[in-house]
Amino acid sequence: MASLSQKYKDNYIKILESALEAVRPEILLKKNVRLTGEDLKIGNRKINLRNFEKIHTIGIGKGAQSLYNGLSEVLGEKIDRGLIISNNHSNSGLNNIKFSYGDHPIPGKNSFLSTEKLKHFILNIRKNDLVIALITGGSSAMIISPPKKISIKEISNLNVLLISSGASIHEINCVRKHLSTLKGGRLAKMIYPAKIISLLISDVTGSDHGIIGSGPFSGDSSTFQEALDILTKYSLEKKVGKEIIDYLNSGVRGRIDETPGLDDPIFKNNISLIIGKNSTALEAAKKRRNN
Numbered sequence: 001m002a003s004l005s006q007k008y009k010d011n012y013i014k015i016l017e018s019a020l021e022a023v024r025p026e027i028l029l030k031k032n033v034r035l036t037g038e039d040l041k042i043g044n045r046k047i048n049l050r051n052f053e054k055i056h057t058i059g060i061g062k063g064a065q066s067l068y069n070g071l072s073e074v075l076g077e078k079i080d081r082g083l084i085i086s087n088n089h090s091n092s093g094l095n096n097i098k099f100s101y102g103d104h105p106i107p108g109k110n111s112f113l114s115t116e117k118l119k120h121f122i123l124n125i126r127k128n129d130l131v132i133a134l135i136t137g138g139s140s141a142m143i144i145s146p147p148k149k150i151s152i153k154e155i156s157n158l159n160v161l162l163i164s165s166g167a168s169i170h171e172i173n174c175v176r177k178h179l180s181t182l183k184g185g186r187l188a189k190m191i192y193p194a195k196i197i198s199l200l201i202s203d204v205t206g207s208d209h210g211i212i213g214s215g216p217f218s219g220d221s222s223t224f225q226e227a228l229d230i231l232t233k234y235s236l237e238k239k240v241g242k243e244i245i246d247y248l249n250s251g252v253r254g255r256i257d258e259t260p261g262l263d264d265p266i267f268k269n270n271i272s273l274i275i276g277k278n279s280t281a282l283e284a285a286k287k288r289r290n291n
Contacts, residue, residue, distance in 0.1 A: 015288045022284030025063040025136065025201060028276040029070030033199065040075075042197055043273045049078065052130040052195070057082030057097070058118070060143055060213060061136030062104065063201055068097070068134060071199075083121045084134075085114045085142050102142025106159050112152050115143045115182065122191055129194045137203035139213025140173060145181040147247055147256075154241040155179065165234040169204050173214045177259055178227040178251060179244060180214070184259030185267070187216035192266040202277040209272050210262075218272060219262035224251030 021027065034041045038049045049055070057079050059068045064086040072079065082097040087104045098121075100114040125131060146155050158179070162172045177184030188196055198217045200209065210218040228248045231237045237245055250256050260266060 011289075015285050018288035019282070019285040023201070023276050023280050025066035025276070026070035026073070028201065028280070029067050029134075029199065030074060032273060032275040033071065033074050035074050035078075042199075042271055045271055045273075047130075047195075047197075047271075049130070052128060053126065054080040054129045056080060056121075056125055056129060056131045057084075057134065058121070058131060059084035059086065059134035060102070060139040060216070061134075061201075062086060062088060062138040063136035064134050064139075065099070067136060067199065067201070071132065071134065072097075079132075081121075081124075083118060085111075085118065087138065087142065102138070104138045104141045105163065106156050107141045107144040107152070108156055109152060111142050111144045115145050118143060118182075119145070122187075125191055125194050127193045131191055131194055131196045133196055133198040133217050135198060135213045135217070136201040137212075139216070140176055140183070143180075143182055143216065146179060147181060150179065150241070150243050150247060154244060158236075158240050158244060161236050161239055162234075165236060167230060167234055170206075170208070170211055171230045171233075173211050174222040175227045175230055176214045177220055177222060178224050178248060183214035183216050184210070184220035184222070185215060185218055185264070186259060188218070188270065189260050189264075189266050196270040198270065198272040200272070200274045202274050207274050207277045209274065212274075217270070219264055219267050220259035221262055223258060224248050224256070228252060 032043055040047050040049055055078055057068060057071065064084050065088060068084050080096060084097065084099045085102045087102055100117050101110045102114050103111045144152065144155055162175060196217055200212050202212050204211050209215060210220050231240065
């Protein structure tokens with residue numbers, strides 16, 4: 001007969017397993033994405049795939065491979081082509097799906113090269129196409145596209161300084177957005193007017209769409225001034241490269257366009273859905289405990 005302590009241990013393991021199973025990317029995707037004939041249901045929204053010429057998939061983050069695995073079970077060969085950037089992936093066996101390595105938690109050469117592949121990938125997206133974006137934790141580090149005159153080394157050093165400064169993820173990603181040509185909705189702007197469905201797994205407090213992965217497909221309400229103020233707040237303005245400060249100041253003066261706002265028309269026809277977050281695991285653990 002098992003001891004009382006062993007029974008408690010077994011129960012704890014079962015609770016933990018239930019929590020982890022509830023947030024498996026494949027499970028989350030298939031729970032929120034269903035295909036009936038040519039109708040694709042995303043949460044409570046439905047779109048007819050006949051309206052699109054091609055379907056492209058872009059996956060970014062630590063769980064992007066797993067999300068793609070779930071999506072491929074739903075759509076199969078309806079996916080015309082895709083690019084998955086992750087630090088954990090394997091070849092899917094499909095020639096039209098490419099995988100590329102991204103650095104985490106500090107962006108480096110791999111992330112830069114993968115981002116260049118992403119830029120090339122989106123050149124073949126047309127206005128009548130559908131893009132399904134799969135975004136998970138780690139995305140911010142895995143795509144880096146600094147403005148001209150700012151080096152990869154400077155961006156990597158900035159990330160180290162921000163992470164060790166005590167800044168919140170909201171503050172860190174505000175700075176990241178304003179030192180990238182893709183984040184803060186700019187990737188969506190490059191793909192516009194193709195329709196984008198973003199499926200996100202959140203690892204941030206509050207699950208703000210624009211914070212997850214630094215919001216490459218989401219509108220942004222932050223500003224260059226805020227990004228500069230954050231560096232000042234944590235005494236980093238003299239520790240980062242002069243090029244970074246000069247660039248942010250140029251944005252403050254209006255010489256560089258701000259990130260697309262939340263009400264920008266480029267987002268009007270897009271769908272953005274958080275399919276999993278921390279509370280998803282907690283709720284599953286609570287349910288298992290009470291059973």
